[in-house]
Amino acid sequence: MLHEEVVGRVRAMLLDGEIPPGARIPERDLCEKLQISRTPLREALKVLAAEGLVQLLPNRGSRAARLTDKDMRDLFEVCQGLEALAGELACERITDAEIAEVAAVHAAMVQHYGDRDLLQYYRCNRTIHEAIITAAGNPVLSGLYESVTARIRRARYVTPMTPRRWALAVQEHEAILNALQRRDGVGLSHILRAHLRHKREEVLQAGFAETEPQDQARAS
Amino acid sequence: MLHEEVVGRVRAMLLDGEIPPGARIPERDLCEKLQISRTPLREALKVLAAEGLVQLLPNRGSRAARLTDKDMRDLFEVCQGLEALAGELACERITDAEIAEVAAVHAAMVQHYGDRDLLQYYRCNRTIHEAIITAAGNPVLSGLYESVTARIRRARYVTPMTPRRWALAVQEHEAILNALQRRDGVGLSHILRAHLRHKREEVLQAGFAETEPQDQARAS
DNA sequence: ATAACCATTTTTGCATTCAAATTGGATCCT
DNA sequence: AGGATCCAATTTGAATGCAAAAATGGTTAT
Known part of the structure; x- marks a missing residue:
């Protein structure tokens, strides 16, 4: 197994919750689960620690x-900044073909909204956001975005949506597509920020913090 | 030596140019220079590779x-986005004391400008930018900013400045301080972006790419 | 009964070791 | 002579072994 593969596997276990937040990671156990020795696993853990997914004590x-x-x-704030930037850059650089593709995914998403198929809706949603990032044509930006969104993905795509909120989100996405088609970078960046801000409020309101009370109580 | 210390030491060697861009990194040599064995060094190299400072083959x-x-x-573009975001957030969260501190450093910087002391000028400059990032109160943002700026630092703070350009930079910094004092987040973010865009043009014009032609010629 | 202390066990961190891949060079063939 | 091929030497990647630190459990004393 290649180094990057080990990192990817462990990262997936963390993001999927297979290793739940706060859980200790016994090296020996993970080693035999992945069928590797401690050395490459430890290398992967240090990388993931640098990414903020793992805490080293x-x-x-x-x-x-x-x-x-x-x-x-904090993560949502940064995500807003990155998407806003991506939106502006994308409007300068996106091709007509790429816009058409986004439009197609958008149409599919609206269809899923009509069907109240949240899972498929989220898939399209994510595809659109990622397409905008890609269209920005900036690999550094893509990398940071990937790392930031990975950490909030569970919260972002698991929070239940109220009908009210869902309708608003779809409406915002109409505006996103529209700005993209008009190549209105400034407008797009504003819409994206509002969109993310709403999402953040939704998530925070749902109380998705991964803190466990007993940890706070250690001092008692 | 602690893990983070090893990472820090090697990172410093890379950023200072002690290990020049494109240079191969023989593990054994670095090991005896740092007086550690290959295992912790390799861990550090993987982390630095994830940061983009090292390329693993x-x-x-x-x-x-x-x-x-x-x-x-790409790095400058992202840096612009991050600073713009920081500027907006900073205006919401910065304390009067912090503003006063920035103002003091700004005054010192102007003084150094008057003395044509580029080194000290750059020190103050960097302090101001970092103060704005810190004032944003977002550790995720600070971390990404640190990582992005580290990679362009040499170019950013080594490019020679024309008198024309230097005067403009000082003028822009006046506007930055002014916006901060007025807590004009939107205004500050615009000024910061323009400021960075000018810096980027300056750096790119100076041709600071670290590519060596003979590497392109391998296929011949 | 509770708290403190000590021995035991486990786990971490690093050095060493071993196997596999790559590189450089000498040899051989055309 | 030029180029391909094979072999030795170096270097990388991973597993193991060893020392040190921390967690655990049991015992004793208050």
Whole structure:
């Protein structure tokens, strides 16, 4: 197994919740599960720690990072900034073919909205956001976006949607597509920021913090 | 030596140019220079590779990453986005004391400008930009900013300044301080973006790409 | 009964070791 | 002579082994 593959596998386990937030990560167990020795696993853990997915406690091993409300807010804020930037750049660089593709996915998404198929809706939604990032043509931006969204993905795509909120989101997406078609970078960036801000409020309101109370109580 | 210290030391060697861009990194040599064994060094190299500072060639070792013009443009673009976001957030959250501190550093910077002391000028400049990032109160943002700016630092703070350009930069910094004092987030973000865009043009014009032609010629 | 202390066990961190891949060079063939 | 091929030497990638630190459990003393 290649180094990047080990990192990917463990990252997936963390993001899927197979290793739940806050859980200790016993090296030996993971090693035999992945059929590798401790050395490459430890290398992967250090990389994931640098990404913020794993917390290293010197001489006391590693644990899956836990997101507080503050972390979530911070991540969403940065995500807003990155998407806003991507929106502006995308409007300068996106091709007509790419716009057409986004439009197609958007239409499919609206269809799924009509069917109240949340899973498929979210898939299209994510595809659109990623298409905008890609269209920005900036690999550095793509990399940071990927890393930031990975950490909030569970919250972002698991939070239940109220009918009211869902309708608004679809409406915002209409505006997103429209701005993209008009290549209105400034407009697009504003819409994207509002869109993300709403999403953030929704998520935070749902109380998706990954903090466990007993950890706070250690001092008692 | 702690893991983070190893990462820091090697990172510093890369950023200072002690290990020049494109240079191969022989593990054994670095090991004895740092007085550690290969295991912790390799862990550090993987982390730095994830940061984009090192390029890993499977079974063929690692080399210091080299920035192309495109990389530089991409990094500056993202940096613009991050600073713009920081500017907006900072205006919402910065304290009067912090503003006063920025104002003081700004005054010192203007003084250094008067003395044509480029080194000290750059020090103050960097302090101001970092203060704005810090004032945004978003550790995720700070982390990404740190990582992005580290990679362009040499270009950013080494490019020679024309008198014309230097005067403009100082003028822009006046506007930055002014917007901060007025807590005009939108205004500040615009000024910061323009400021960075000018810096980027300056750097790219100076041709600071770290590509070496003979590498392109390998296919011949 | 509770708290503190000590021995045991487990786990981490790093050095060493071993196998596999790559590189450089010498040899051989055309 | 030029080029391909094979072999030695170096270097990488991963597993194992060893020392140190921390968690655990049991015992004792208050």
